[in-house]
Amino acid sequence: MFRLIGNVSKKVYYEAKNASDLNKWRLDNFTRGSQADGHMVSQYDAPEAMVIVKVKTIKSKKEYLNDLLDEGNYEEYRRITMENSSCDIEVYGSGKDIPEIINRRKKIEKLFRQGVTNTAEIAGEVRVARSTVTHDLRELRKTYPELRQKRARS
Numbered sequence: 507m508f509r510l511i512g513n514v515s516k517k518v519y520y521e522a523k524n525a526s527d528l529n530k531w532r533l534d535n536f537t538r539g540s541q542a543d544g545h546m547v548s549q550y551d552a553p554e555a556m557v558i559v560k561v562k563t564i565k566s567k568k569e570y571l572n573d574l575l576d577e578g579n580y581e582e583y584r585r586i587t588m589e590n591s592s593c594d595i596e597v598y599g600s601g602k603d604i605p606e607i608i609n610r611r612k613k614i615e616k617l618f619r620q621g622v623t624n625t626a627e628i629a630g631e632v633r634v635a636r637s638t639v640t641h642d643l644r645e646l647r648k649t650y651p652e653l654r655q656k657r658a659r660s
Contacts, residue, residue, distance in 0.1 A: 507521065507522075507523060507560070507561040507563075508521070508522055508523070508524065508525045508528045508558055508559065508560055508561065509521050509528075509558070509559050509561055510528050510531075510532055510556050510557075510558055511556065511557055511558075511559055512553070512554045512555070512556055513554060513555040513556060513557055514554050514555070515554060519532075519556065520532070521561075525558055525560075528558055529558070532552075532556070536550055536551055536552040537549065537550055537551075538551060567586075571583060571586065571587065574586075575651050578652075580650070580651060580652055583651065584649065584650075587649075610632060610634060610638075610642065611642050611645070611646060613631070613632050614628055614632055614639055614642050614643065614646070615646055615650070615653075617631055617632070618643065618646075618653065619653075625639045625640055625643075
């Protein structure tokens with residue numbers, strides 16, 4: 507969406523979906539042709555200097571985050587949702603600074619990303635209960651939306 511706006515008065519003269527339609531309207535309304543010395547001369551008579559501005563639609567934060575997920579821009583999604591917190595504590599520790607939980611969840615995530623989707627296999631590798639693996643995967647999916655697309659098998 508584009509707007510033709512007056513430079514001084516900030517008055518919106520015209521709105522159009524694309525700049526070419528807006529420019530056509532501008533030329534049709536403010537250009538006058540006249541005969542001078544045997545040839546056609548165009549005169550541009552606008553009420554003031556004008557500028558063509560592209561209008562950006564304002565989205566809510568939730569809509570913007572959903573658009574990032576749809577585009578697959580997971581790094582930007584995590585940067586916005588996690589802000590200035592410690593990545594390891596926030597992502598793997600669910601807000602708790604417990605090294606055992608953080609390291610266990612890192613191992614589970616690594617195995618899951620490698621394609622091991624059976625929770626029993628992951629539990630055997632990491633040496634924890636299957637319910638712990640299921641819980642950890644649920645926690646990791648909150649931060650890593652790309653893990654939501656893969657489902658773990660029991």
